[in-house]
Structures are given as C-alpha cells and as structure tokens.
Amino acid sequence: MPAFPQQYTSTVSHWQATNRGPGSLWDHGRNDVLPADADIVIVGAGVTGVSLAYHLTRPGMKKRKVVLLDAKDVASCATGRNGGHIGPASWDVMGNLIKPLSQGGGGVSEEDALDVLFFEQDTLDLCEVIVMRERLDVDFWRGYRLNVATTPEGVEESKQTLDAYHRAMKRSAKHGHRHLDSSAIFDAAEAERISRVKGALAMKWTPSGSWHPHRGVTALLKKALENKDFSFYSWAPVASLKEYRGGWTVDCAERGVIRSKQVVLATNGYTRHLFPDDFAANTGIAAHLTPYRGHAGLVVPPVTYAGDKSLEGSYGIENGPYLIQTPHAGVVLGPFNATVVNTFGTPRDLYGLEDDSIVVPKFREWLTNYCRENYVGWGPEVEGEGLARAWSGIMCHSVDWRPLVGEVPGKAGMFISAGYNGHGMATIVNITRCLAQHLVTGVRDERLPRCFDISQERLDRAAAECLPLLPPESKL
C-alpha cells in the first residue's frame, strides 16, 4: 500500500509553525499541470531532494530539466520536524561504525569510519559557506556540541573511542594530516560545572551547528526556483515507477505521468513503498531501510536559562536528548533512540512506525520534564514557560548505519539517497553535492565516502549479518 496520499493529519512542529508568512512556499505548484518529460525527476522535497535541486541548478552546472515532486509540502516530513541540529560525527564513529554487523555495528574499516567523520565535518563547513554565500536568513548558528557522559560505561566508551581514533589517525595515509577541532574533560565536577547537566561525569566538545530547518530548506528551494529549467510541484504523490527503454515513468496518479531519463528517490523513511515487491518480501532496499518515529519538543526556558545565562552550545546527553538553543524561541530537544530503548521505551516505540499524527503521552511527559529535572538551577517554570509544543516525525534506519547513496543495483537511471539514521543534517547537503555531480557527469564523485555506495554485495551482506531491530515474530 502506498504511503501517500496520507491517511492521517501530521502533527505540526515548531519549525513548520514559525514559517507560515508570505515568504514560505506552502502549496507551491499544487494546482499546476505536471510536465510530460524531464531529464531528472527528484521524488521528495525534504532536505535531500531540495539540496540536490539546489546543487543541480547552480550556475555552471550542465543544463538539465529538473522536476521536484513531493507528496505533501516542502519539508513536511523529517526535515521540517527534526531537532534543527547539524552535529557532525566525531571520534565516536570509532565505536558503532567499525563494530561488526553481527554485533549491531556498521561493519566498516577504520579508514571508512574516518572518511565518514571528515565528510561530516566538511558538511558543516559547506552548510556555512552556502548560508553565507547566498545570504540566507535561516538562524544558522555555528559553535560546539557538548557531548555529556552520565554513566561510568559512557565515560569508558568515550575514552576507548578517543584512543581508537588517535590510533586510526596515526595509521591513516588519507586523513592522518587532518585535525579534529575537539577536546574532552574526564573530571566529573568540571564536566557538571561547564555543561550544567546534573550528574555529568565527563564531556567533550566537537564542532556543531544548527539552523531553522524549515526556513533553511525553503530558502534553498527558492534559490533553485530562480533557475528556469527547474520546477517544483507539491501534493504530487508518486504512486509507482516503471522502467522503459531510456528512463523511468513516474506515475503521479491523477496528477499525471512524467517520463524522465533519471529518477532520484529522496524519500527517506517512505522509500520502501516505491519497491512494492521488496516490501512484500522484506528484501533488498525495503529490508535495508526501515522507518522509525521520533519525538521532539520546544521548551521555553525560565529566565534562569535566558539571556547571558542561555545554553552556549548544542548538546548530546547520554540517556538524554540531543538539544539545540534557538536564537529566540527557547530550546528544541528530543530523545536519542538509545534513550528511548534504554530508559523509557522499547524498540517497538520506534521501528516500523510511519504515523506522525500523534505525540505519545510518555514522550510528551519526558519532554516536559527533561530540562527542569536535569539542568542545574533550571528553576520553576511559570505559565507560558516549559514545553510549548511537541511533535513526532519519521526517520529512516539503515541496517548497517550508513546511508544508501547512488544508483540502485539492477535499475539503471534510478538513484537513491536515504537512510541517515536520524542524523541527516550532518551529511545530506554534502552527499547531494556529490550526487549532483554524479548525475550530471555520469562519474561517481570521489568526495563521497565509499561506504555509502549501494551495491548488491552490501545489501546481501547486511541482510545476512545484521541483527533484527525487533524480535523475529514482529512485522515491521
């Protein structure tokens, strides 16, 4: 069954609620007639589809007729309902990513993990360059993320991954010369004093950023729309894709059909619906990419955390949230998957869920209480302070912890970029820069980490070795 048209009404995030003015792009192209043909059709207008369109339409890129379609509005799914955090990976990639697939890791080499680490650091730089170059008014902030460990196991893991990172850098011919701008404190009292997180045992700083994702993606889309060879149609759900000699037929039901030489699926958590055979059999792309539901909220702090007492960085807190400080509204936070699974939920609260129309009460309660219970001296919240809004959104888990990027094996001219494990803001703008080059030149862009490539061998290996997300009897 297709995911769209959606059978429910999604929750509204802080970002969607605060980008409703005349400069926003709600309903753009909703009533326009779709073109009959294109060179490239991009399905999905989240940050993947929009930033790809942005890169494809830059001056100097080879002329192409590019069409962007979305089942709903721009940034109406994960992109418009996320945490706003652009938090590149740091030495923690030396934990999960290099662990074998059979132990729940990414199964990649040390060098592959360093590729990912520096690609993500470069993504933050690229986001900043684009925001500055285009003079985008999108609340872009750049600073440091405080990663706070709250258990002895978390401290130990941080130490081990730091050592592993240093060892890997010594051995790396490709990255050994690079520098990760970061530091760590393993003194509990200092960690609590600096982070202001009760019970902090250790912390590290690494480069980080944030933006207003709905305004950010809308601004990139407007830039793309300045190019006359590009068009965007909202409320155009793609029902199916069929191969023909020379390209793909993109069927949008009553909106019409487009024939395109290339098609790119920027559909993240909903991708499996465009592979109905794989979905039915739980194989291939559909088995590799699993949707899951996250929650987030906007908290208005009391004056004890306002003005010069505001939080200075963004945060990642063990058994707690990822969190950013917005310039005006307060903080946006949400629980990590590990927090859900380890402290107040189960994998069933996450995986296989595609309905973003609800806020589950236990998540609302957690969002309500987290800051007041865990930040030192947060103080009482008066009416109008505290949790102001909560929402849910659908992300995409890739079983081997790496996005699938590139041409789909056995389907010439069909490309995917999806499966960011709730971390897409730190990779996508850079991935799509590489993908745009690949689409236009026909040659893979060597800046893209090799371990993101899609191959039949990768899909088969993951299917054979990865651990199930849920007990075997549960259907995702």
Ligand SMILES: Cc1cc2nc3c(=O)[nH]c(=O)nc-3n(C[C@H](O)[C@H](O)[C@H](O)COP(=O)(O)OP(=O)(O)OC[C@H]3O[C@@H](n4cnc5c(N)ncnc54)[C@H](O)[C@@H]3O)c2cc1C
């Ligand atoms: C609660 C929450 C918090 C998050 N916090 C962070 C964070 O702080 N930092 C971070 O890096 N990442 C975060 N993420 C993840 C991040 O938002 C995603 O990685 C990123 O937005 C993915 O972008 P996307 O464009 O690939 O997917 P999406 O934004 O989901 O876009 C996919 C688009 O495809 C469209 N689509 C799907 N199927 C079809 C079809 N058949 N026809 C037409 N259109 C279709 C959808 O309508 C949608 O607009 C969070 C996500 C959530 C939900």
